[in-house]
Amino acid sequence: MTDPLIPLLEQVRACRLCEDQLPLGPRPVIRGLSTATLLIIGQAPGTKVHASGVPWDDPSGRRLRQWLAITDQQFYDEARIAIMPMGLCYPGRGNGGDLPPMPRCAPTWHPPVLAHLQAVQLVLLIGDHAQRYYLKDRQTLSQRVAQWPQYGPRYFPLPHPSPRNQRWLRERPWFEQEVVPALRDRVATALAAAPGSGG
DSSP states (O other): OOOTHHHHHHHHHTOOTTGGGOTTOOOOOOBOOTTOSEEEEOSOOOHHHHHHOOTTOSHHHHHHHHHHTOOHHHHTOTTTEEEOOSSSSOOOEETTEEOOOOTTHHHHHHHHHHHHOTTOOEEEEESHHHHHHHHOOOOOHHHHHHTGGGGTTTEEEEOOOOGGGHHHHHHOTHIIIIIHHHHHHHHHHHHHTSTTSOO
């Protein structure tokens, strides 16, 4: 039996809503199956991910997998992990980094995709854009990450693992000392509930 999420993701990948505003053209990056128990919501693809079509296929992704203590094979197992950024296409370059995610993506595509992801037990909200959209509070990113238990059990706010965030990480040693071990526990628990995990 075909996973009902597959035709919807094909529709998402054919999206051209923001075509005239995207410097490299549309290439929506999204993946997952309805059995996924972990959902990762980040910001938007960078140029490398736009070129490959593979989410988190860059230095940020390598650091993220290190934080989660999972292998590339585990990370890209669509039956266990779904990946849906706030903006599905590369938004272009701004002053000091990439532009914010295109604002039409999340309101248009997140609700129908989430309706198929009923098995998700944990949602990683990576970066301020995802956190403000889903948590709807007035905290700073640092405050949310430090107070991560209050957003559970569904959400876990994280900083972006970009190399550009090296200073943030250096100034907040508590993140790797205290938050990352808790994150790994939560991720392991969520993945253990996925099909084929033996959990």
